[in-house]
Amino acid sequence: MSTQELQQLREKITALDSELLSLLAQRQQFTNSVAETKIRNHIPVRDHTREEQLLIRLIKKGQEYGLDPHYVTQIFHVIIEDSVLNQQALLADRANPGSSLPLNRVAFLGDRGSYSYLATQKYFSRRPGELMEIGCKSFSEIIKKVETNEADYAVLPIENTSSGSINEVYDQLQHTSLSVIGELTHPIKHAMLVGADTELSHIRTLYAHPQVFAQCSHFLAELGNVEVKPCDSTSAAMITVNELASKSVAAIGSEAGGALYGLTAIKSNLANQKENHSRFIVVARNAVKVPLQVPAKTALVMSTVQKPGALVEALLVLKNNNINMTKLESRPITGNPWEEMFYIDVEGNVQDGPMQQALEELQATTRYFKVLGCYPSEEISPTKVAAVNALAD
Numbered sequence: 047m048s049t050q051e052l053q054q055l056r057e058k059i060t061a062l063d064s065e066l067l068s069l070l071a072q073r074q075q076f077t078n079s080v081a082e083t084k085i086r087n088h089i090p091v092r093d094h095t096r097e098e099q100l101l102i103r104l105i106k107k108g109q110e111y112g113l114d115p116h117y118v119t120q121i122f123h124v125i126i127e128d129s130v131l132n133q134q135a136l137l138a139d140r141a142n143p144g145s146s147l148p149l150n151r152v153a154f155l156g157d158r159g160s161y162s163y164l165a166t167q168k169y170f171s172r173r174p175g176e177l178m179e180i181g182c183k184s185f186s187e188i189i190k191k192v193e194t195n196e197a198d199y200a201v202l203p204i205e206n207t208s209s210g211s212i213n214e215v216y217d218q219l220q221h222t223s224l225s226v227i228g229e230l231t232h233p234i235k236h237a238m239l240v241g242a243d244t245e246l247s248h249i250r251t252l253y254a255h256p257q258v259f260a261q262c263s264h265f266l267a268e269l270g271n272v273e274v275k276p277c278d279s280t281s282a283a284m285i286t287v288n289e290l291a292s293k294s295v296a297a298i299g300s301e302a303g304g305a306l307y308g309l310t311a312i313k314s315n316l317a318n319q320k321e322n323h324s325r326f327i328v329v330a331r332n333a334v335k336v337p338l339q340v341p342a343k344t345a346l347v348m349s350t351v352q353k354p355g356a357l358v359e360a361l362l363v364l365k366n367n368n369i370n371m372t373k374l375e376s377r378p379i380t381g382n383p384w385e386e387m388f389y390i391d392v393e394g395n396v397q398d399g400p401m402q403q404a405l406e407e408l409q410a411t412t413r414y415f416k417v418l419g420c421y422p423s424e425e426i427s428p429t430k431v432a433a434v435n436a437l438a439d
């Protein structure tokens with residue numbers, strides 16, 4: 047093939063890709079209009095039957111074009127997830143008139159390039175208003191910014207699939223009057239990031255956040271003769287490596303973040319667990335109302351009385367009201383040795399009957415009890431198409 051032919055083919059691909067984008071944007075407009083009709087007619091956002099029918103039709107159509115059913119399914123799962131999240135954001139916005147701001151001042155850990163920065167960008171990209179980023183050095187500083195009205199929202203990492211709960215954030219929640227108003231999960235893809243002309247074998251010092259070192263411990267053990275230096279955040283590690291401009295240093299962080307500082311990835315997938323995701327919560331001074339058409343989660347915190355079976359009793363309240371618990375975490379109570387504060391996430395909306403019943407009962411059975419917030423669930427489970435494997439054969 048001549049270079050001219052290659053050039054022509056690439057031009058055709060470029061044109062098709064632009065067309066694909068324009069079609070995706072049109073689809074997004076239609077699905078947003080669907081959300082408007084759902085608001086007017088009180089219809090739930092999610093419709094698994096519609097999704098299944100749509101996927102089956104597309105898989106069949108794709109096969110006529112010679113496209114693999116799994117490939118088609120994967121692409122449309124991403125498209126549908128995006129459309130559901132956009133619709134949920136729209137419904138949540140309408141349910142809280144006057145709450146959307148022309149400027150969202152958002153406090154997060156680190157600077158441009160940190161995972162919290164990427165999560166902040168992602169969450170607010172679906173919401174109206176401009177974004178003002180307020181990078182902070184600690185979780186307590188982040189919380190304080192919102193409490194003192196220097197920021198409107200805080201984005202805080204709360205748990206990670208490989209290193210578990212982020213205790214410091216739970217401890218901050220114990221003392222704040224802020225409410226949880228949202229959540230999101232973001233893939234954490236650790237890469238070794240370096241400046242120009244750096245080779246893996248020449249690296250002597252690695253900069254990263256301590257959580258990141260914990261998540262990449264297997265890789266670091268194999269790496270051997272390299273000094274690890276903890277930083278306040280992933281972005282601080284990137285800034286340090288950029289400033290040092292030495293061929294013997296590297297940072298660990300996301301490729302997208304590193305690119306903001308002119309760093310490139312020389313090794314990817316460094317985390318112990320390949321499926322590495324962080325869950326973030328979004329907090330604000332005022333609680334939000336979640337429309338009943340959107341799946342909701344509620345975050346609770348409580349301490350039980352000191353008697354045998356007190357925690358079981360509290361959990362039975364959830365069971366008896368048919369409420370599913372998605373997370374249970376315990377943290378020591380500062381100043382009260384050997385006493386624990388329990389953080390519980392449940393599926394459900396505080397406006398729902400069974401949930402209100404459960405909250406009332408919990409209030410009565412516990413020593414301390416507080417609703418930290420009710421927020422739209424952003425866990426969008428992909429609709430399974432039973433026929434996909436059969437169709438693939």
Ligand SMILES: C=C(O[C@@H]1C=C(C(=O)O)C=C[C@H]1O)C(=O)O
Binds near residue numbers: 091096097100126
């Ligand atoms: C767009 C809709 O909302 C959701 C998103 C869908 C999509 O992106 O195709 C399909 C069904 C719903 O779960 C709809 O109900 O039609």
